Amino acid sequence: MRITLKVWRQSGPAKAGTLVEYAADNVSADMSFLEMLDLVNEGLIARGEDPIAFDSDCREGICGACGFLIDGLPHGPVRGSTVCQLHMRSFSDGDTLVLEPWRAKAFPLVKDLVVDRSAFDRIIQAGGYTSINVGGARDANSILIGKDTVEQAMDSAACIACGACVAACKNASAALFTAAKITHLSLLPQGQVERYTRVVRMVDRHDDEGFGSCSNEGECEAVCPKEIPITNIARMNREYLKATLMRGR
Amino acid sequence: MTLDSRTPGGPLPGKWDRHRFESKLVNPANRRKFTVIIVGTGLAGASAASSLGELGYNVKSFCIHDSPRRAHSIAAQGGINAAKNYQNDGDSIQRLFHDTVKGGDYRSREANVYRLAQLSVNIIDQCVAQGVPFAREYGGLLDNRSFGGAQVSRTFYARGQTGQQLLLGAYQSMMRQVEKRSVSLFANREMLDLVVVSGQARGIICRNLITGEIERHAGHAVLLCTGGYGTAYYLSTNAVNSNVTAAWRAHKRGAFFANPCYTQIHPTCIPVSGTHQSKLTLMSESLRNDGRVWVPKKNGDKRPPQQIPEEDRDYYLERRYPSFGNLVPRDVASRNAKVVCDEGRGVGESGLAVYLDFGDAIKRLGEDVIRTRYGNLFDMYRKITDEDPYRSPMRIYPAIHYTMGGLWVDYNLMSTIAGLHVLGEANFSDHGANRLGASALMQGLADGYFVIPYTLANYLGGTAFPVVTTDHDAFRDASDTVQGRIDKLLNARGKETPRQLHRRLGQLLWDYVGMARNDAGLGKALAEISKLRDEFWQNVSVPGPANNLNKNLEYAGRVADYLEFAEVLTVDALHRTESCGGHFREESQTPDGEALRDDANFSYVAAWEFKGVTAKPELHKEPLDFEYVKPSQRSYK
Numbered sequence: 001m002r003i004t005l006k007v008w009r010q011s012g013p014a015k016a017g018t019l020v021e022y023a024a025d026n027v028s029a030d031m032s033f034l035e036m037l038d039l040v041n042e043g044l045i046a047r048g049e050d051p052i053a054f055d056s057d058c059r060e061g062i063c064g065a066c067g068f069l070i071d072g073l074p075h076g077p078v079r080g081s082t083v084c085q086l087h088m089r090s091f092s093d094g095d096t097l098v099l100e101p102w103r104a105k106a107f108p109l110v111k112d113l114v115v116d117r118s119a120f121d122r123i124i125q126a127g128g129y130t131s132i133n134v135g136g137a138r139d140a141n142s143i144l145i146g147k148d149t150v151e152q153a154m155d156s157a158a159c160i161a162c163g164a165c166v167a168a169c170k171n172a173s174a175a176l177f178t179a180a181k182i183t184h185l186s187l188l189p190q191g192q193v194e195r196y197t198r199v200v201r202m203v204d205r206h207d208d209e210g211f212g213s214c215s216n217e218g219e220c221e222a223v224c225p226k227e228i229p230i231t232n233i234a235r236m237n238r239e240y241l242k243a244t245l246m247r248g249r
Numbered sequence: 250m251t252l253d254s255r256t257p258g259g260p261l262p263g264k265w266d267r268h269r270f271e272s273k274l275v276n277p278a279n280r281r282k283f284t285v286i287i288v289g290t291g292l293a294g295a296s297a298a299s300s301l302g303e304l305g306y307n308v309k310s311f312c313i314h315d316s317p318r319r320a321h322s323i324a325a326q327g328g329i330n331a332a333k334n335y336q337n338d339g340d341s342i343q344r345l346f347h348d349t350v351k352g353g354d355y356r357s358r359e360a361n362v363y364r365l366a367q368l369s370v371n372i373i374d375q376c377v378a379q380g381v382p383f384a385r386e387y388g389g390l391l392d393n394r395s396f397g398g399a400q401v402s403r404t405f406y407a408r409g410q411t412g413q414q415l416l417l418g419a420y421q422s423m424m425r426q427v428e429k430r431s432v433s434l435f436a437n438r439e440m441l442d443l444v445v446v447s448g449q450a451r452g453i454i455c456r457n458l459i460t461g462e463i464e465r466h467a468g469h470a471v472l473l474c475t476g477g478y479g480t481a482y483y484l485s486t487n488a489v490n491s492n493v494t495a496a497w498r499a500h501k502r503g504a505f506f507a508n509p510c511y512t513q514i515h516p517t518c519i520p521v522s523g524t525h526q527s528k529l530t531l532m533s534e535s536l537r538n539d540g541r542v543w544v545p546k547k548n549g550d551k552r553p554p555q556q557i558p559e560e561d562r563d564y565y566l567e568r569r570y571p572s573f574g575n576l577v578p579r580d581v582a583s584r585n586a587k588v589v590c591d592e593g594r595g596v597g598e599s600g601l602a603v604y605l606d607f608g609d610a611i612k613r614l615g616e617d618v619i620r621t622r623y624g625n626l627f628d629m630y631r632k633i634t635d636e637d638p639y640r641s642p643m644r645i646y647p648a649i650h651y652t653m654g655g656l657w658v659d660y661n662l663m664s665t666i667a668g669l670h671v672l673g674e675a676n677f678s679d680h681g682a683n684r685l686g687a688s689a690l691m692q693g694l695a696d697g698y699f700v701i702p703y704t705l706a707n708y709l710g711g712t713a714f715p716v717v718t719t720d721h722d723a724f725r726d727a728s729d730t731v732q733g734r735i736d737k738l739l740n741a742r743g744k745e746t747p748r749q750l751h752r753r754l755g756q757l758l759w760d761y762v763g764m765a766r767n768d769a770g771l772g773k774a775l776a777e778i779s780k781l782r783d784e785f786w787q788n789v790s791v792p793g794p795a796n797n798l799n800k801n802l803e804y805a806g807r808v809a810d811y812l813e814f815a816e817v818l819t820v821d822a823l824h825r826t827e828s829c830g831g832h833f834r835e836e837s838q839t840p841d842g843e844a845l846r847d848d849a850n851f852s853y854v855a856a857w858e859f860k861g862v863t864a865k866p867e868l869h870k871e872p873l874d875f876e877y878v879k880p881s882q883r884s885y886k
Contacts, residue, residue: 012797031525038527038748041801045746048792051801055315057488059528060629062413063319085632110459111798118436121316125428129421130380134300134698137371137378141335144389154382154407157414161318190380 001027001093005040007052008100013109019098022052029089033076034059034066036088053112061085061225064160067167068113069100074164074223082162082225102163104172106210119209120161120177126205127198128181130190143189156183158226165220171212176220178206179236180228186239196243203240252505252856252871255659256360261877262342265364268660269703273710280305281431283709284468286453288440288495290317292412292690293673294474295419296697302426304702309466310423311435311455313490313803318420321476321488322693325412326533326626327396328404329376329690331369336393340401342366347878349688352398352578353653353681354830354846355880356511358854358873360660361678365688368695373405375698379418383407396686397534398578398885404687409533409626415690419697438464439803440495441734442727443471443502443669450669451717454727456735458803461796463728463735465719469709470668472701473499474693477652477674479512481811481818482763483755485649486518486531492807493814496656496675500817504664505856505869507657507677509814510822510832513684514764515650516582519633519643520602524752529648530633532605533626534686537575539610539619540643542566542582544603548593554604554642565589573885580683580831580844581885583647587764588842590646597644606642647764651689653680653831654821657856657871661704662696665856667712670705672696677854682830738805739795743788747805750785754811757781762815762822767835771823778819779863782812817857817866824868827851839882848880 003024010017024040031039034056041051056066061082068083070076076086091097099113107115157180165176182199185191191198207213214233221230257268275283283306287298290312298310312320332345345366350357373391377383383405384392393402407414426432437458444452444467452467478493479485500506517532543564545557565585567574577585586603589595596602611619616639620627627638634644655677662670662678673693680688717723761774791805827847828837837845852873857866 028523028525030522032527035525035527039525042746042748045790045792045801046744048742048790050792050794050799053798053800057314057319057490058321058324059489060324060530061632062324062410063314063321063488064316065314065319080628081632085629087632087635089635114798117315121318121424121427121434121436124421125424129425130378131425132375132378132422133303134296134375134422134702137374140333140373140377140383141390143377145385146389147385147387150382150385153380154410154414157382157407157417158410160413161316184382185380188380188382190378 001029001088003027003036003091004096006096006098007112009052009112010109012111027088029087031088032059032084033086033088034084053114055114056084059084062160064162067102067162067164069102069167071098074102074167075225080225080227102167104166104211106172106174107163107166115163117161117163119211120163120174122209123174123178123202123205124181127194127201130185131194145189149187153184153187156180156228156232159228160226162225164223164225166211168219168223169212170217170219171215173214174206174211175214175233175236176224176228176230178202179232182236182239183232186235195239196246199236199239200243200247203236250869252657252869253659254358254871255661256358257660261359261363264360265367272703272707275706275710277305281307283307284309285470285472285705286466286468287311287472287474288453289320289474289476290420290423291320291322291474291476291673292416292419292693293697294320294472295416295423296694297472297474297672297701298432299419299422299426300698300702301705302423302429302431305431308426308432309435309468310432311438311440313437313439313458315436317423317434317436318417320416321491322416322690323413324488325690326409326531327535328394328406328411328687329372329415330396330403330687331373331405331691332366332403333370333373335391336402338401340403344401345369345403348399349679349685350681350878351883352683352685354683354844354883355681355875355878356829356873357679357681359875359877364700365679365692365695368699369691371699372691372694376415376418379422381407381414381418394535394538395576397537397576397582398685406535409535409623412690415694419694441498441731441806443499444723444727445502445666446717446721446723447715449667452719452724454724454731456731459798461794461799463731465724465728467717467719467724469714470670470705472670472672473656473675474672474697475675477655478814479649479652481754481815482649482758483752484521484526484529484759486515486529489527492810494807494810497810497814499656499664499666499669501859503666504669505657505858506654506817507854507856508654508821509818509857510825511653511682511830512649513579513651513653513831514583514647516579516586516647517605517645518648519630520597520599520646530629531650532630532643532645534579536605536623536626539622540575540605540607541609542575542603542605544589544594544596554606563594570885577885578683578685583764584833586647602644602646604642605645607638608642611639651684653677653682653684657854661707662700663704663708668708670701672701682832734806735795735802738789738791738802738809739793741786741789741791743790745788746790747801747808750781750789751808751811754778754781754815758815758818762819765833765835766822768823771819774819775816775823778812778815785809785812813862820866821855821857825851825855852880
């Protein structure tokens, strides 16, 4: 099949960007979307032109490196999928697709479809852990955790920090990303000791990084490749409220 | 030079305790005066950064990704082994040790493996304390499953995302240290050279992948935690950015490369579907707990699998290995898949695939149970192939997955360069010629959380360090070498893309240094590799710019290194005329086609010294002594 691409090209954060049209010929339905882009880039490199920059690594939907907007949708039209797991069989011969980077103040553009998501690391750094040093852990089976509880925690822990939730949100909020980690740890006994300091520190850091607030649109849940539900955000808000009451803030 | 493994004396079970007691310590107040450079943030790198940061060292952590959480450990699916014996099924440290040495086909160092088995129990405790959501039983206790090469259930897991959860645990611990400023994080950096001053590893040269700047970083020790070299084969289950560059550049500075021919070909991957493919996807070995592997009995039977009745199916693993069945180790399962496909009984369009069938398990347990156990793997399979594995069997074929070989290290995880330590998949130490499933995560975390804090202190506490800053001549020289190589790539201005050249190298290695190797094929590969390397430098196309994000430039540099590395890989495979584990020489097999070792001549670690890109590397041998496990013909029948 033949696909026409309109790709956002911008050589650096301070440069002007524009949509540039490319033709992708001989696209096979079994190709992943990124393999189709590899093909386009192969043509550009052979002609001595600067290839389209995009992030990707594991190409099996778990590292969270890849992601951009396809016709305005983070990771494209298939639910519960990263763009590396999206295959060309989801498109038709002759389609024209517009590719743009995540757009959010807290994700400054690096080049073309690549943005800087280090704000996510700084949110985790603020409290997304249990403060346990190596050496002091007790026997693993001395902590009993119900099967349902651990399954629910795992649903939240499955977040891959790709940034789609931020890209989909009209407020560019990272509420779903932040809430997923808070939910994971607040459900488990290991996370109880720091439960209330954690939520306050992480939410405050989220705001400091320039992400917007959640206004319950639910766009994030719709595009999350791991299908993490918005109920995580409700839990985060509840945890935050409890924490502020308990800490007198 | 004689290779000294520095294995402590005394009885095996007490070696590690004794070594820890005899090791030097660094006073807490002095630790911050030592700068430790850690390259890579996978399980080994992130766990080392967090544990050394907690101890108070001044840690500088480098990764090629935009975030340390993206390292390829994240993609490990099935689980992590530990000798907890929570299932009361006969497991023990002794048994995990024994299984691992046997699984590695008696080509690993006993003392290292024993230590690994001992530490395995601490890893699970540590990870659970971090909040890793391991699968649980209804009563709240930890659940286990079985993996290949073992008859006990000792594998802990978090759905099919165990690597992700363990890595996030280590990453979060490391980010806690970043917040405390004991770890400084350098993301988007690629290490391109090692700086050696007076025989000691004292720093690295790296490229800032966003700005293109060549940076110098000095320290008192360097820890390489940069993973394996599977991507030399182009198609593998590794991430597309995984590479051998850091290890290879260290090798060129004097670190010996050990057993590169020990490559693991994983039996259960989604088969190759076309030339457009950029990588192959693994389907976790855990699937072999419930899936049955089969091919049609008759050659060229093209009926759809559902229409092939039981009597026309050959469950060849169950038939040939009745005691281990579908859970034979990876090397055995892969080789058998190749054999049945070579006989013409392979399935699918290419004929290079076998079935992994869940029909019986779904009948026995119900679809819901199978979905709970493997749901995400089944979804992944469906996304890639557009087929539903709940209705028809998966098609699978072996693919390059893991590399047991790596930089040579002693018992302290130190390479042949003083101060250069190598952890995780990047070293060669614990898996011999074949790694058992769910042991990679165990090794990465054992090295980072529990081994390096002691052995690094021993090195730092017992070594005199001359003052070295980044103005030193050695830094300038290394930096110039790096810049020269980048300029050479940018100025080649040829017609072929790095990917085209990489794909050709990969095909060559897969054909001649893949699942079955022989003298003539390896000789041919050697000749072709050096031709391809010449062609690369004459005809590669790497458009600029150098002072900006340029992924094609990064990639070209890595391909150039694969083309050098491929030679030592092939030389090692050629010199080892025995078969063992993942290294199968057609000339050396038992009458029924199993790998036949030659202990009289090859019971040693082959460590290669770099002598120049076009010169043959020099072989050094570390003899392997087996005091506790008696090497025998490995049998899973």
